[in-house]
Amino acid sequence: MTDRKKDGLRSQAWFGKADKDGFLHRSWMKNQGMPEDSFDGRPVIGICNTFSELTPCNAHLRGIAERVKRGVYEAGGFPVEFPVMSLGESNLRPTAMLFRNLASMDTEESIRANPMDGVVLLVGCDKTTPALLMGAASCDLPTLVVSGGPMLSGRFRGRQIGSGTDVFKFSEEVRAGKMSLADFMDAEAGMSRSPGHCMTMGTASTMASMVEALGMGMPHNAAIPAVDSRRNALAQNAGRRIVDMVREDVRISQILTKEAFENAVRVNGAIGGSTNAVVHLIAIARRLDLDFGLEDWDRLGRDIPTIVDLMPSGRFLMEDFYYAGGLPAVIRAIGDHIHKDAMTVNGRTIWQNCAEAPNYNPDVIRDPANPLTENGGIAVLRGNLAPKGAVLKPSAATPGLMQHRGRAVVFEDIEHYKKRIIDPDLDVDENCVLVLKNCGPRGYPGMAEVGNMGLPPKILEKGVKDMVRVSDARMSGTAYGTVVLHTAPEAAAGGPLALVRDGDMIELDVAGRRLHLDVSDEELARRREAWTAPEPPMSGGYQKLYFDTVLQADEGVDLDFLVGQRGAAVPRESH
Numbered sequence: 001m002t003d004r005k006k007d008g009l010r011s012q013a014w015f016g017k018a019d020k021d022g023f024l025h026r027s028w029m030k031n032q033g034m035p036e037d038s039f040d041g042r043p044v045i046g047i048c049n050t051f052s053e054l055t056p057c058n059a060h061l062r063g064i065a066e067r068v069k070r071g072v073y074e075a076g077g078f079p080v081e082f083p084v085m086s087l088g089e090s091n092l093r094p095t096a097m098l099f100r101n102l103a104s105m106d107t108e109e110s111i112r113a114n115p116m117d118g119v120v121l122l123v124g125c126d127k128t129t130p131a132l133l134m135g136a137a138s139c140d141l142p143t144l145v146v147s148g149g150p151m152l153s154g155r156f157r158g159r160q161i162g163s164g165t166d167v168f169k170f171s172e173e174v175r176a177g178k179m180s181l182a183d184f185m186d187a188e189a190g191m192s193r194s195p196g197h198c199m200t201m202g203t204a205s206t207m208a209s210m211v212e213a214l215g216m217g218m219p220h221n222a223a224i225p226a227v228d229s230r231r232n233a234l235a236q237n238a239g240r241r242i243v244d245m246v247r248e249d250v251r252i253s254q255i256l257t258k259e260a261f262e263n264a265v266r267v268n269g270a271i272g273g274s275t276n277a278v279v280h281l282i283a284i285a286r287r288l289d290l291d292f293g294l295e296d297w298d299r300l301g302r303d304i305p306t307i308v309d310l311m312p313s314g315r316f317l318m319e320d321f322y323y324a325g326g327l328p329a330v331i332r333a334i335g336d337h338i339h340k341d342a343m344t345v346n347g348r349t350i351w352q353n354c355a356e357a358p359n360y361n362p363d364v365i366r367d368p369a370n371p372l373t374e375n376g377g378i379a380v381l382r383g384n385l386a387p388k389g390a391v392l393k394p395s396a397a398t399p400g401l402m403q404h405r406g407r408a409v410v411f412e413d414i415e416h417y418k419k420r421i422i423d424p425d426l427d428v429d430e431n432c433v434l435v436l437k438n439c440g441p442r443g444y445p446g447m448a449e450v451g452n453m454g455l456p457p458k459i460l461e462k463g464v465k466d467m468v469r470v471s472d473a474r475m476s477g478t479a480y481g482t483v484v485l486h487t488a489p490e491a492a493a494g495g496p497l498a499l500v501r502d503g504d505m506i507e508l509d510v511a512g513r514r515l516h517l518d519v520s521d522e523e524l525a526r527r528r529e530a531w532t533a534p535e536p537p538m539s540g541g542y543q544k545l546y547f548d549t550v551l552q553a554d555e556g557v558d559l560d561f562l563v564g565q566r567g568a569a570v571p572r573e574s575h
Contacts, residue, residue: 071239301377
């Protein structure tokens, strides 16, 4: 719980003193042209901005920040913008997920160390959302999230195309000889036509939806396109509201309750959301010391129909989703499954926000009686191949592969996969199970989005578009296929995945929630004796710290020492 000064706002410990320290704090702020009354007891609102030109999804957040500031001023607050590490999945190597926890540390320590009473988190590309929420949750100040919004729908030769989803499709068509390289390159400019994050129901759109479902964002935060003027209006209203939240002392822990997380799981099933939401929500919940994990995902999502017909599971894109009614319409449609009294940042319950929400397009937001997928929630699998669990997204999978037994074709790491998958002599057919090792939290490092391995060209040439794939990696929320992910423990931590060999039989039974390696315990024990643990990727620096302390997928892939709340007590003076 946040420590508060009895005599006023937290920021007054910096700006409210008539002594040398107060002089220094106020004087240096005044070199930016701050008026005297900025320090007279107005709530100081930190605007945590993940703007970066290296993170294209977030490159427009400077403008969003200005709108938030306008709202803060209108409500009588004092806005101060500050940067934290920006995480862009499109450019950051080896994977943005490696740095999610580092950005959460940046956020947490920036909030705690500075004179702010509340914070608005500006997020966009998918890892920025959980990173900032994790950091803010460990501080527990009044907090509100504003997402940057999705890009406009992609266009290519007279039809809509979706970021990520159509990249994977086009790439496979090129490899199968069905699309020319020139046509593939020609699609680039039409896919990303405006500022904003992926406009499919990828991880960025999913996490923006989770923000709204958790109650941490204003209604329609999830779907308003980045360049729609209503995104600016939302940001300005958020600036007004955060000032009231400070005055009412509505802290993040009062919004992010167990009920809020249960709502988010059910909404994720209804929208056909990304599997990445699993590790992110678990990590956020553990910062709040909430009892929430894989079993909640399976229990709560199992009977939720997917009713949003968006790529990669369906046909439409985020623009269509917003015009159809957005997330409020989805929440209304599955209202019987929602904790209706869960509070949100606008001061109303989630049901008060959504009870009358219209659905303008039942093709995009379908009736629960006519769903895209009857059981759309994330499936959590267990067995001797995944003792701590693995996940699969039914709405993006091939129904005929949901129960399958096949011969393993094993790739020891991503380099081995890239070299071997194109070998025309690879002993593989469409009934095999592709197995990728050493791509989990420690193995990559960072648990990269490589789990949706492309199929062998010799299989694609037959017209086959899907095979069962198993790995300890993640996959992009824009991807699709019968892909088993997040297998825990991972191979690099000595999990059973490390022991799989070519020719082993693997059984997948999604209905039975089972993932089984048909190898005896005795044989696995013999193989384990020959297994050698990998070395850290670096001998020092953050990657060494990450490798030594990262938790497994079932625990949210946070660093072990970051779990829990540490509050925002005013630190000792700096002079």
